[in-house]
Every structure is written in structure tokens, then in C-alpha cells.
Amino acid sequence: MGEQDSRGETEFDVVVVGSGVAALFGAAVAASRGMATCLVEKTERFGGTSAYSGGAVWLPGNRVLARDGVEDSVQTGRTYFRAVVGDRTDPDLQDAYLNTGPMVVDHLLDTLGIPMRFQAFPDYFDAPGRQQTGRSIYPKPITVDEVGERVGDIRASVPSDQFGAPEHPTRVEGGRAWVARLVLALDAMEAAELRLSTAAQRLLRDDGGRVVGVEVRDASGSRSIGARRGVLVAAGGFERSTDLRRRWQRMPTAAWSASHPDTGTGDAVRMFDQVGARLDLLDQSWWCPATLFPNGHAAFTLGVRSGIIVDGTGRRFANELLPYDQMGRRMHARMDDGGGEEFWLVFDDAEAGGYPAICVPGPDPDQHRQAGLWHTAGSIAELAEAIGVDEVVLGESVARYNSFAARGKDEDFGRGEDPYGRFFLGASTPEECLRPLEGERFHAVRLVLGDLGTKGGAVTDHDGAVLDTDGAPIPGLYAAGNSSASVSGEAYPGPGVPLGSGMTMAFRAVADMAGDTLAVDPGALAH
Structure with a gap:
């Protein structure tokens, strides 16, 4: 545990700011090495944006994949990652991520005892080395009884946390399972101390410029926590800062992000800026379409089963079955190109008027209609009038799409031609993904450009050390997760890259603090 000095201030070996999966794992790695570790989280619950995630972790060539019958290797993953990301980020950083991934899984299994499993979810790009069934692993769910009294300290699910839905779960799944299991692991370690409702305000440095701690504020006021190592x-990104989103990402609001309003407010980038850190990828997010709700929040939406998505002019502009980040990027491009900030999912009664997409929580038709976010009409022309687009343009968009459906080929955007697009429909051919819009009633539900967090922040070296504007490491300072500039650059290669890369760089950061040298050479750790 930490030691108090004569002023009542506490000093640890390692201080971790944030409580998403990267932060919790970094703290667990440090404490399991015997280093006195303090983790501070500014809200009253652990988990950050990670708690909202599906829990996928993308680490090629790990032993969980091998155990569960997935043929994969670090080298195959590298081939794919390089093809998708290119040289937008440092190749040494990419190699550090990919080569260390199997070590992260070994630590989770052997040291922390966290059970995991493979679950199919395709990689997002048609590139060499792609796994069409995916290479993502997930934590096994944990029961509420196993979590015990800590369950109230874990961030709730999205429907409960942001939309007020009642929650009476019997087990914790996905990203929340990672959070719960890591918190329990930390609770069992004498070297670990976890502090909720403790906000980091600034980094502390000595006369030589080394970061030696953090100034925090809790219910009793401000105090310093020292960090020897x-x-x-x-601590996440800046997705909930309207000012920073407008400045760096040309976004009209921060309300459409999937994260909780109290998290991801830009604390990390502000602290980094104060110590002269180099920042990058500030214009980037993990983008996604999102369904707008009456309370102003927006829910991550994917897996469109039928219908088309049109922009504010009534035009179809992309393959609706694209991986969500790629679809989000098309939406951002349309916003920049005069398509407006409004988007609509237009569909018919094929699912008895139900919403033909994965959205949690699902929109309530009556509540959304009252808020003007769900419109129903007896014709496309009437629907166009209801949503405020040109009826000729929307009519042409629907007619053109229907002609493609009749021929079984989307000549504009190739809908259904990629395995990812067919995955959520359980389809084996493109034709199965092209059902015409027809019938006596048509619907339009409002979509916006959402995100799963920003992905710009401090530039780090291959050990997670934060670099200054001259490219030199700032002694004593490390970054991981959405507080750092993502190793994947401007791309989102596959499900679980955010969590996987965050955990890996936290692992390497702790190793560097401990004085260990982890290999970067592609051949040194390849499985």
C-alpha cells in the first residue's frame, strides 16, 4: 500500500488515472508485480466507456484462440494490421502491440485467473490476413452474486445508465464483465488501492521535469499522490467535451457519443498539454451510426437488416451494411459535403413495424413519434414530407435501391458483397441482403453520427511512454487506451482493437516502470 509523508500526502510506486479496462488492467499488472499501486477514478463507478462495450479484445495469435479452434498467428495479424493501418503510426508501436498481445492473454489467464472465450465477429476490412469469423476474445460473464457488494460500483449498462431503464441483472457481461473481474482481482491484492470519486487535476513534476505524481480532488479537497515509478x-478521451469536439472534429455536439456524460471530458489531453506532450489523431473517433433518443442521447446502432439510410437531402450515400466505423466516416464526410447533420433509416413493415437494426435500448415507437424522431406514412412521398426532404429525391433513392434488389446486385455501394455485411443477417449471398422497400406503410427513424469514444491523445513510444513535442519520452509519464493516440491510426481494423491495444500498452508501460525490457522485434515474441 501507499506510504504517507510528513504532510499527510501519499506516495505509491504507480498511480493510474482512469478505470476503464486499460486502466484497471494496468493497475492489476502493477499490483501483481508487488508494486504499490493507486488507481483514481473521478466518477462514483468503475468502468468508463469500457463498461458500455461488447467486451471484444483483438489480440492476434493468443492461446485462447488456439484453444477454441481458431487458426491464427501474430504474423497473420500483423499482415492484416499493416495492410489496414499502413504507416500512419510508428511500425515499432504496431509491433509492440501485436507481439505483446499473447503475453497479455497469458497474464490474464495465469496471473489474474480471468476466464475468456472466442466469439465470432468478423474483421472489418477485406485485406490480407483477415479473419472472416474474427479473432476477438471476450471475458466470460460473471454472476451478480460473484461480484457481490462491488456490483454497485460497476458502471451500469447503457439502457439503465443513460436512458433510465430498470436493471435487475443476474449476471454481468461484455465490457462490464471485464471491469467487474478486474476490480475483484485488484481487491484481492494487498498492493492495490482503488479510489472512486477522485478526480485527477494535474500532473506533478520535479525540478528535472520528471512526472512524480498527480494532484487530485475528492470530497475532502485537493491533495497530492506521489508516484515513485x-x-x-x-482516463479516456474527450468525446464528451463539446468545445473540444467542435474544435478538433467539426462535430456540432458531444451529446451523441456513446460514453457517459461524466466520462471522457478531455481531462487527459488537458493534463498532457500542460506538460508539453505531443498530441495526435485529435480529429479521429471510433465512429458509428447512432439512433437519436428523445432525451438527446444517442444509442450505438449496427446490424441493419433492412431499409436504407439517407442523408438530410434524401439521398442514399453508402452501403448500410458497412462496419460501423466505416459507415460513421461516410456520415462525417456527408456532413462536411453538404448532406446535413440529419440522417434517416427508412424501412417498411417487414418486421411488423419493428426497428430493423441492433440498438440497445431499442427505440420506443410511441415516444419517438412524439419527439419527432420516428415518422410513419402510407407512401414514400408522404414520408419525405414528414422528415423534411424532397419527395422526388427520396422517391428516386428508394426506386433505385429497389431496382438493385430486384436484380440482386447493389451497383452503387456493393451491399451484401462483404462477409461482414452478411454476418448480422445470417446471409450467404448478397441477394439475401437486398430486400426491396414495399408495402402499405413506411417508416423513418432519425440517426446521427455517434462514436464509441475519441481516439486521439498523447503520442507514445513502444513502451507506452508519453513523448514530448520533440519526440523524447517525458520521464515518469505513460498513456494507454483512448487517452493515447491510437496505434490503429485513422482505421478501425477489427472488433476489440480499442480494448486490446489499451490493455497491451498498459502492460508494456508497467513493465517499463519495473525496469523490464520487452521485445519489439517481430520475430521475438511471434506465436
């Missing part, structure tokens, strides 16, 4: 900042 280093500070790991894994």
Missing part, C-alpha cells in the same frame, strides 16, 4: 493515464 510512474503515472499511467488511461
Whole structure:
């Protein structure tokens, strides 16, 4: 545990800022090495944006994949990752991520005892090395009884946390399972101390410029927490800062992000800026379409089963079955190109008027209609009038799409031609993904450009050390997760890259604090 000095201030070996999966894992790695570790979380619950995630972790060539019958290797993953990301980020950083992934899984299994499993979810790009069934692993769910009294300290699910839905779960799944299991692992370690409702305000440095701790504020006021070995900042991004989103990403609001309003407010990038850190990828997010709700929040939406998505002019502009980040990027491009900030999912009564997409929580038709976010009409022309687009343009968009459906080939955007697009429909051919819009009633539900968090922040080296504007490491300072500039650059290669890369760089950061040298050479750790 930490030691108090004569002023009542506490000093640890390692201080971790944030409580998403990257932060919790970094703290667990440090404490399991016997280093006195303090984790501070500014809200009253652990989990950050990670708690909202599906829990996928993308680490090629790990032993869980091998155990569950998935043929994969670090080298195959590298081939794919390089093809998708290119040289937008440092190749040494990419190699550090990919080569260390199997070690992360080994630590989770052997040291922390966290059970995991493979679950199919395709990689997102048609590129060499792609796994069409995916290479993502997930934590096994944990029962509420196993979590015990800590369950109230884990961030609730999205329907409960942001939309007020009642929650009476019997087990914790996905990203929340990672959070719960890691918190329990930390609770069992004498070297770990976890502090909720404790906000990091600034980084502390000595006369030589080394980061030696963090100034925090809790219910009793401000205090300093010293860090003998280093500070790991894994406190999320700036997705909930309207000012920063407007400045760096040309977004009209921060309300459409999937994260909780109290998380991801830009604390990390502000602290980094104060110490002269180099920042990058500030214009980037993990984008996604999102369904707008009456309370102003927006829910991550994917897996469109039928219908078309049109922009504010009534035009179809992309393959609706694209991986969500790619679809989000098309939406951002349309916003920049005069398509407006409004988007609509237009569909018919094929599912008895139900919403033909995965959205949690699902929109309530009556509540959404009252808010003007769900419109129903007896014709496309009437629907166009209801949503405020040109009826000729929307009519042409629907007619053109229907002609493609009749021929079984989307000549504009190739809908259904990629395995990812067919995955959510359980389809084996493109034709199965092209059902015409027809019938006596048509619907339009409002979509917006959402995100799963920003992905720009501090530039780090291959050990997670934060670099200054001259490219030199800032002694004692490390970053991981959405507080750092993502190793995947401007791309989102596959499900679980955010969590997987965050955990890996936290692992390497702790190793560097401990004085260990982990290999970067592609051949050194390849499985």
C-alpha cells in the first residue's frame, strides 16, 4: 500500500488515472508485480466507456484462440494490421502491440485467473490476413452474486445508465464483465488501492521535469499522490467535451457519443498539454451510426437488416451494411459535403413495424413519434414530407435501391458483397441482403453520427511512454487506451482493437516502470 509523508500526502510506486479496462488492467499488472499501486477514478463507478462495450479484445495469435479452434498467428495479424493501418503510426508501436498481445492473454489467464472465450465477429476490412469469423476474445460473464457488494460500483449498462431503464441483472457481461473481474482481482491484492470519486487535476513534476505524481480532488479537497515509478493515464478521451469536439472534429455536439456524460471530458489531453506532450489523431473517433433518443442521447446502432439510410437531402450515400466505423466516416464526410447533420433509416413493415437494426435500448415507437424522431406514412412521398426532404429525391433513392434488389446486385455501394455485411443477417449471398422497400406503410427513424469514444491523445513510444513535442519520452509519464493516440491510426481494423491495444500498452508501460525490457522485434515474441 501507499506510504504517507510528513504532510499527510501519499506516495505509491504507480498511480493510474482512469478505470476503464486499460486502466484497471494496468493497475492489476502493477499490483501483481508487488508494486504499490493507486488507481483514481473521478466518477462514483468503475468502468468508463469500457463498461458500455461488447467486451471484444483483438489480440492476434493468443492461446485462447488456439484453444477454441481458431487458426491464427501474430504474423497473420500483423499482415492484416499493416495492410489496414499502413504507416500512419510508428511500425515499432504496431509491433509492440501485436507481439505483446499473447503475453497479455497469458497474464490474464495465469496471473489474474480471468476466464475468456472466442466469439465470432468478423474483421472489418477485406485485406490480407483477415479473419472472416474474427479473432476477438471476450471475458466470460460473471454472476451478480460473484461480484457481490462491488456490483454497485460497476458502471451500469447503457439502457439503465443513460436512458433510465430498470436493471435487475443476474449476471454481468461484455465490457462490464471485464471491469467487474478486474476490480475483484485488484481487491484481492494487498498492493492495490482503488479510489472512486477522485478526480485527477494535474500532473506533478520535479525540478528535472520528471512526472512524480498527480494532484487530485475528492470530497475532502485537493491533495497530492506521489508516484515513485510512474503515472499511467488511461482516463479516456474527450468525446464528451463539446468545445473540444467542435474544435478538433467539426462535430456540432458531444451529446451523441456513446460514453457517459461524466466520462471522457478531455481531462487527459488537458493534463498532457500542460506538460508539453505531443498530441495526435485529435480529429479521429471510433465512429458509428447512432439512433437519436428523445432525451438527446444517442444509442450505438449496427446490424441493419433492412431499409436504407439517407442523408438530410434524401439521398442514399453508402452501403448500410458497412462496419460501423466505416459507415460513421461516410456520415462525417456527408456532413462536411453538404448532406446535413440529419440522417434517416427508412424501412417498411417487414418486421411488423419493428426497428430493423441492433440498438440497445431499442427505440420506443410511441415516444419517438412524439419527439419527432420516428415518422410513419402510407407512401414514400408522404414520408419525405414528414422528415423534411424532397419527395422526388427520396422517391428516386428508394426506386433505385429497389431496382438493385430486384436484380440482386447493389451497383452503387456493393451491399451484401462483404462477409461482414452478411454476418448480422445470417446471409450467404448478397441477394439475401437486398430486400426491396414495399408495402402499405413506411417508416423513418432519425440517426446521427455517434462514436464509441475519441481516439486521439498523447503520442507514445513502444513502451507506452508519453513523448514530448520533440519526440523524447517525458520521464515518469505513460498513456494507454483512448487517452493515447491510437496505434490503429485513422482505421478501425477489427472488433476489440480499442480494448486490446489499451490493455497491451498498459502492460508494456508497467513493465517499463519495473525496469523490464520487452521485445519489439517481430520475430521475438511471434506465436
